[in-house]
Amino acid sequence: MAIPVVYNLRSVKERWTSSVVAVLGIAGTVGVFIAMLSLANGFKATLVSSGSNDNAMVRRAGSTSEMDSSIALDQVKILEEFPGVAHSSSGPLVTPEVVVIAPFPLRSTGTDANVQVRGVSPRVLDVRSKVKMVEGRFFQSGLNELIVGRNVDKTYAGLSLGDSVRFGGGTWNVVGVFDAGGSAFDSEVWCDARVLNQVYHRPESVFQSLTVHLNSAGSLQQFKDAVTADPRLTVDVSPEIEYYAKQSRTLTTLIVVLGGLVAGIMGIGAIFGALNTMYSAVAERSREIATLRALGFGSGSVVFSFMIEALLISLAGGLLGAVAVLPLNGLTTGAMNWQTFSHLAFAFRITPVLIAMGIVFALFMGVLGGIFPALRAARRPVAPALRGM
DSSP, rough: OOOOOHHHHHHHHHHHHHHHHHOOOOOOOHHHHHHHHHHHHHHHHHHHHTTTTEEEEEEEETOGGGGHHHHHHHHHHHHHSTTBBEETTTEOOOOEEEEEEEEEBBTOOOOOEEEEEEEEEETTTHHEEEEEEEEEEOOTTTTTTEEHHHHHHHHHHTSSTOEEEETTTTEEEEEEEEEOTGGGGGEEEEHHHHHHHTTTTTTTESSSSEEEBBBBBGGGHHHHHHHHHOOOOEEEEEHHHHHHHHHHHEEEEHHHHHHHHHHEEEEEHHHHHHHHHHHHHHHHHHHHHHHHHHHTHHHHHHHHHHHHHHHHHHHHHHHHHHHHHHGTTTOEEEEEEEEEEEEEEEOOOHHHHHHHHHHHHHHHHHHHHHHHHHHHHHHHHHHHHHOOO
């Protein structure tokens, strides 16, 4: 025979002060837990969305990123003619690219932050169809002109449409702003690859990567097979989306580990708060427990009843914590991308899955905080408590 749940609801209401303390402790822990996971989720989503299933990334064999890669112009010419490469009226849809890191002052603090400057080809907007010009115009080949991502325009001083800025020994004019759909490109500055090589005194015929737009996602294997079979090439080919997913792993792992440690430490405190609340309830209700046992409710029913109370408290804390962090969803922040050593703007990304994980975490804390007091309540002797009535 089970004890009615209404009994537990009334009990929690009667002891509302201690219950509120336990609820707030669990809510704070769940809030931190969800916030840290949403931070990692947002960073990963920003980078992964930079890639396209229809694009392939070509880099020097053995390189870990664009920064330590190099591809010569003659290799680019060979790759352009391989099967699987999409073409337009202007030619093969490929963009040989170079990247440099340049410091620019943040609007918020005035201190410098590293920005990734990407030298691209005139066909880059056809290769990366997600990227759209929203202000101004695309840069002219051969000129010191920049187009900037929408986050760059908002984040850095001196990089708005119409501004002139000096870096790398050259003076550049900002002629356009592009929207990359919330991807990592929104935190980049783009210009003509050949001009960027000239300004930084690099060989004009050497690039760091080649992004290839394929006829379809299914053309990737055909393209890779052609690359592997050509002895003139020493390059690696990977899906563009896979490349950017790998870039996100270092920081997302760090955020998840640190967030887990913080949430774990706070969780221990929240569990002790729940233990204290439930042990106090057991001590105050010894006569109630004895009466329930005398009315025929078994030890199992008492354990179950106290666990229901602990779960009610933890569920309330979980829901409160989840609701408290919802305003963070979509809030833009920034962090260093340790693969490129450049500053990357991204948004907190709270999903239903993260909220569900937070509530499950809260219930887990409720189980740990309620099981021992519940067992103690079930073991209390009946006769002495009844004689004291």
